[in-house]
Amino acid sequence: MQSSICLPSSAATLKPFHNPFGGDSLCSKPCLFIRKRASFTTKALLSSTRESVLKDFHEKKALKIISGLKNFDRDNIASVVTAADKGGATHVDIACDPELVKLAVSLTSLPICVSSVDPLAFPAAIDAGALMVEIGNYDSFYDEGMVFSPEQILNLTKKTKKMIPSVTLSVTVPHTLSLPDQVKLAEILEQEGVDIIQTEGGKCSKPSKSGILGLIEKATPTLAAAYSISRAVKIPVLCSSGLSSVTAPMAITAGAAGVGVGSAVNKLNDVVAMIAEVRSIADSLALLADRRNSSEERTLKHYSSY
16 A cells, blocks of 8 residues: 655754854854855865765765664664774764764764655754765655655755755665656756665565575665666666675676665674674675775875885
8 A cells, every 4th residue: 555755744943054154143244254255165165075975976885874764773873883884884874863963973983874754854963963864765664555756755855955955965766666767766866966866675675585596686676776777867876775795796786886785784683793794795895995905005105205
């Protein structure tokens, strides 16, 4: 059974987006130059932040670990964030809650992405330290019989871009659409200024085999979407949902700029197991090897300058 999504209304007043360079005490005319300079500096910082957040996507080696849009368990989120940090991930994705963002920021220097289907929730999370937002991670809604139409997703995207135009925005294209319709929606989202397209499909996949064959079967829908969408848009595509260390490299080969991993990590019982799983996926993408090589090159350049 399918039903439409109604956006939840915010029960509490959200903290407005805070500009650290312009306070309320600035007067209009005498401080006009200061305001202009503050605006210019803020835009420069936001531009630099966007480039930093997108760097690993442009280098086709992004690994985003996802705790879950409806997961508000602080202990589990702390473990997921720690695993992402220690295991070699490049980004971590958590529920859109300011307190959870503060917790994540205290545990890692990785860019924090927050997921929601309520654009009004994003500014407070950004104020708390989130550097990226995601309209998506819909899996938790499918169990409730809820699906998102292209029109709803476009509406959410437009509202988000209007509210926070300078923040890196990722949008998930739902697997409930046919593959041609997924591609069409991705193309429209690119025109709307979205930075990253995220795919999905693991939730609907029901492998008939166990072991490696089963892992490949489970990843097939999202791999197919990544292959098709990456050839239709110029922006990075994050292949997510149903992936493992076996299939993550396949996503990159299919055209993805990175992979997103959720339940393979967040459903594990302890942080040690989580770290091991993240490291296994990171190693399969050669992320850690790339970082070691980069570090060695910097060291050689440093000593050769003497």
